[in-house]
């Protein structure tokens with residue numbers, strides 16, 4: 001995957017079991033369909049090795065962490081194990097971020113685990129700071145808690161992205177003040193997704209990224225139940241339309257944002 005290809009998928013889950021059957025075929029198709037950069041996130045511990053391995057592929061970068069939906073895997077020994085996974089990666093692995101990390105209060109059982117989620121997020125953000133890595137953040141109904149964690153840690157500046165962004169202008173302002181980018185995925189390409197389209201419109205171009213969350217959140221244009229990294233083209237086209245850019249101009253902006261955020 002030569003890095004000068006058009007498309008950037010800044011948040012995908014290529015180590016997901018649903019993609020395991022034909023990963024080499026998927027990576028070939030990414031190349032054919034002009035996807036030049038993918039940031040592959042681990043959601044749970046058993047994916048760390050596979051993400052590390054994937055990040056040795058050209059154009060694929062890796063993020064290791066524990067997603068809030070897998071908070072049951074978090075215990076006192078996890079931070080050391082995560083640090084070890086970064087430190088023992090082969091020299092050609094391109095592990096650039098801690099992720100996917102964050103908070104999720106979608107339903108009551110998840111809300112009950114928020115204290116532990118906050119603890120896991122704090123530890124993973126501190127690890128990113130210590131190792132000089134970026135972060136890939138998830139937030140669902142939890143922005144207040146998220147900024148609370150940052151405040152408790154006295155973290156005023158981070159490098160990374162908030163994935164599947166759909167927050168208000170006020171939240172966007174706070175996200176940008178902390179140095180983070182925001183990333184949009186498949187649902188934003190739906191013509192009736194007014195709130196997401198508005199968020200794209202008020203996001204400054206220097207902080208915008210495109211993603212698929214592959215294999216989830218397919219854009220309607222894909223007409224499939226799952227997304228693939230090349231479906232990011234529809235998200236990019238949406239951003240280009242809203243900001244009155246050509247597809248090429250939008251692609252160059254996103255590529256530049258990805259590189260300044262993750263490729264050092």
Ligand SMILES: [Zn+2]
Pocket residue numbers: 011012013041100163213
């Ligand atoms: Zn994700």
